Amino acid sequence: MTRATGTVYVPGDAAAVSVGADEVAVAFEAAGVPVIRNGSRGMLWLEPLVEVVTGAGRVGVGNVSADEVPTLLADGLDRLDQRGDDVRGYLGVVDEHPWLASQRRVSFERVGVVDPASVVDYEAHGGWAGLRRALSLSPADVVAEVTASGLRGRGGAGFPAGVKWKTVREAESDLKFVACNFDEGDSGTFADRMVVEGDPFTLVEGMTITGHAVGAVEGYIYVRSEYPHAIAALRRAIDTAYTHGYLGRDILGSGLTFDLHVRVGAGAYICGEESSMLDSLEGRRGEVRAKPPIPAIAGLFGRPTAVNNVLTLCAVPMIMGSVDGGPGWQRYAELGVGRSLGTQVFQLAGNVARGGIVELPFGVSLRELVEEYAGGTRTGRPVRAVQVGGPLGAYLPPEQFDLPLDYESLAEAGAMLGHGGLVVFDDTVDMARMARFAMEFCAVESCGKCTPCRIGSVRGVETIDRIIAGHDVSLNLTLLDDLCETMTKGSLCAMGGLTPMPVQSAIKYWPEDFDAGLAEGRAPLSISIQRNGEGPN
Amino acid sequence: MTITPATDRAALVRAIAVQHLDERGALMPVLHDVNEELGHIERQDVEAIADVLNLSIADVHGVISFYKDFRTAPAAAHTVALCRAEACQAVGAEALYADTVQRAGELGDDVEVDEIFCFGNCALGPSGMIDGRLYGRLSTDRVTELTRGWQP
Numbered sequence: 001m002t003r004a005t006g007t008v009y010v011p012g013d014a015a016a017v018s019v020g021a022d023e024v025a026v027a028f029e030a031a032g033v034p035v036i037r038n039g040s041r042g043m044l045w046l047e048p049l050v051e052v053v054t055g056a057g058r059v060g061v062g063n064v065s066a067d068e069v070p071t072l073l074a075d076g077l078d079r080l081d082q083r084g085d086d087v088r089g090y091l092g093v094v095d096e097h098p099w100l101a102s103q104r105r106v107s108f109e110r111v112g113v114v115d116p117a118s119v120v121d122y123e124a125h126g127g128w129a130g131l132r133r134a135l136s137l138s139p140a141d142v143v144a145e146v147t148a149s150g151l152r153g154r155g156g157a158g159f160p161a162g163v164k165w166k167t168v169r170e171a172e173s174d175l176k177f178v179a180c181n182f183d184e185g186d187s188g189t190f191a192d193r194m195v196v197e198g199d200p201f202t203l204v205e206g207m208t209i210t211g212h213a214v215g216a217v218e219g220y221i222y223v224r225s226e227y228p229h230a231i232a233a234l235r236r237a238i239d240t241a242y243t244h245g246y247l248g249r250d251i252l253g254s255g256l257t258f259d260l261h262v263r264v265g266a267g268a269y270i271c272g273e274e275s276s277m278l279d280s281l282e283g284r285r286g287e288v289r290a291k292p293p294i295p296a297i298a299g300l301f302g303r304p305t306a307v308n309n310v311l312t313l314c315a316v317p318m319i320m321g322s323v324d325g326g327p328g329w330q331r332y333a334e335l336g337v338g339r340s341l342g343t344q345v346f347q348l349a350g351n352v353a354r355g356g357i358v359e360l361p362f363g364v365s366l367r368e369l370v371e372e373y374a375g376g377t378r379t380g381r382p383v384r385a386v387q388v389g390g391p392l393g394a395y396l397p398p399e400q401f402d403l404p405l406d407y408e409s410l411a412e413a414g415a416m417l418g419h420g421g422l423v424v425f426d427d428t429v430d431m432a433r434m435a436r437f438a439m440e441f442c443a444v445e446s447c448g449k450c451t452p453c454r455i456g457s458v459r460g461v462e463t464i465d466r467i468i469a470g471h472d473v474s475l476n477l478t479l480l481d482d483l484c485e486t487m488t489k490g491s492l493c494a495m496g497g498l499t500p501m502p503v504q505s506a507i508k509y510w511p512e513d514f515d516a517g518l519a520e521g522r523a524p525l526s527i528s529i530q531r532n533g534e535g536p537n
Numbered sequence: 538m539t540i541t542p543a544t545d546r547a548a549l550v551r552a553i554a555v556q557h558l559d560e561r562g563a564l565m566p567v568l569h570d571v572n573e574e575l576g577h578i579e580r581q582d583v584e585a586i587a588d589v590l591n592l593s594i595a596d597v598h599g600v601i602s603f604y605k606d607f608r609t610a611p612a613a614a615h616t617v618a619l620c621r622a623e624a625c626q627a628v629g630a631e632a633l634y635a636d637t638v639q640r641a642g643e644l645g646d647d648v649e650v651d652e653i654f655c656f657g658n659c660a661l662g663p664s665g666m667i668d669g670r671l672y673g674r675l676s677t678d679r680v681t682e683l684t685r686g687w688q689p
Contacts, residue, residue, distance in 0.1 A: 014656070014657065014658060014671055015657075015658050015660065015661055015673060017671060018656075018658050018661060018664060018671045018672050018673035018674075019661060019672075019673045019674055044660040044661055045660065045661075047661070184657060185654065185655055186655070187620075187622030187623040187624045187625070187654065187655045187659060188622075188623060188624045188659045189657070189659070190657035190658065190659055190660070192657075193657040225569075225606050226653060226655060226656050226657065227656075227657060228671075229671075261560075263562075263565060263566065264565070264566075264569055265604075265606075266565065266568070266569065266604030266605070266606035266607060267604055267605035267606040267653075268603065268604050268605070269654060280565065281562055281565075282561075282562040283562035283563060283564030283565050283600065284562075284564075284596075284599075284600060285599055285600055285603040286603060286604075301561065301562070347659065347660070348660060349624040349627075349659035349660050349662075350623065350624040350625075350627035350628065350659065350662070351627040351628050352660065355659070355660025355661065356660050378628065379628075387623055391622070391623060421624075421659070423623045423624045423627055423659070424627060425627045426627075429627070434623070434626075437623070437626070441622075441654070445654075
């Protein structure tokens, strides 16, 4: 829907709010200017990024503070496009900003553009079209289209969504569930949060379509308590969807019933693991379940459950609708490379000059993201390491920056894409400390159910401490390598199973941080097993 | 916080639990509400919740002790929760945490410093929540400025 010239957008996104967006919005409102609290465009280094509707389109001003608002107002907001060059932080038409214009926004198409509180605005920007079309199809046809789109789980594992749904659909049960994993606990990831804060109806629509496809009448969204802004946005959107007949009984006159509930986590990282999340939803300690049975057969309360990540579910309305005039599933499958189809939402985080959201088809290189989009480090020092895919992902050095970012290429390189977060570190980082932190984090957050994770992580911290202190470095590195293998192969879930990934990648690429002798030009470390001589202390 | 007589508190806890009785897996929502409305969850609250939800005291206690959000003692008057995860570490979160713990020590007993692993504000770190408000691009000076009114 078209807004009147002079309309002001100030993001209500948590990141924008964290650097003063609320104060900016209040300053405009105090001057009698109506403000729309949109999501963030994802150019987070420019927040608070204020947009004004002008004759030339929506023009932006970056890094606005509340005390600059009177100056912005003084010469008339509606003519901002004509005097832009005199305004500090003026960005021109935001859609034409090269950082944004060069992206392929699919999952983030509406984020920052629409008013997240307005169901009308959502519909005006293509909302509910996917649901309407899905309701006109049989559940089996919906599953077939999602399968054909090539959509894979965006939570990290990359499992084909259509295959999972087919299992749930064909499972015999009088009660089935859809569960959305919104426990986005990985450092360096915030795409789930931003899509929900900026475009919450998409998740509601995606889950309703999923309910129709798998035969579930109840959905649960498990959101982490560290995301209060997202929780509020979601609750508001669900209430509005009920009021307008998009949730509840007989949705859009189709006869479909679907109820959606928000459940809040309580500060346990492990609850981002799907089976722990299910236990937590059931009101229990978030302890990992042994598989099989898989949740698609016996999930929430023992019933068949489609468990999907936020971004996976948010891709569904577009896949069921249309993109550029063609069937959504077909357009989606045309993007990406190999078996990694569609787009990936990358999150540029940590020590970056330009942090934020970059959505591109799979296959873009790490170099393009780190050097071009992120613009190197915020501190201006050289990049030393990038952790890809969250706390359980590998650390990669600049020599590996030509790797194409898709599931298969990263797996071949001993890394993983995870949820698409990239955390950049400059040359002051001590990689032995980061390896230690990975083990320490695992020790703190382990659910305790399996021994390799619970005990292994504690032993890992102790062993790395001895290495850092210079005690029997070679022997202790051997021991650490052996421990990592035990954790990788013996842990019940990805927490213990993948904690070795950051640890071993740090040792592989930055051995000099683990063995002070190396920095002085000694021979490289040997991590081969040594049976003779004294054992590590 | 206000001191309520034990009987009133028990009635309140029961009333909260009853509100959630028809929900599936009601324990987490009940614990969140008690934690939020009464500030923390006491031993006697555990008994009342277990009774209303038809769970064992051990079950309820086990859940409370698993999740760090559920408090068993009242919070300090002021709280600072700083992110210490990787993305914030990359921009100096460790030094900020150390400085803030020291600053809190100077401010006396009524300030609590907690560590959090990720607010999802990873492009604008270091991040922290100060008295329930999220802040990005924090620095030692900024924390000092934001806590200026908290003199002992």
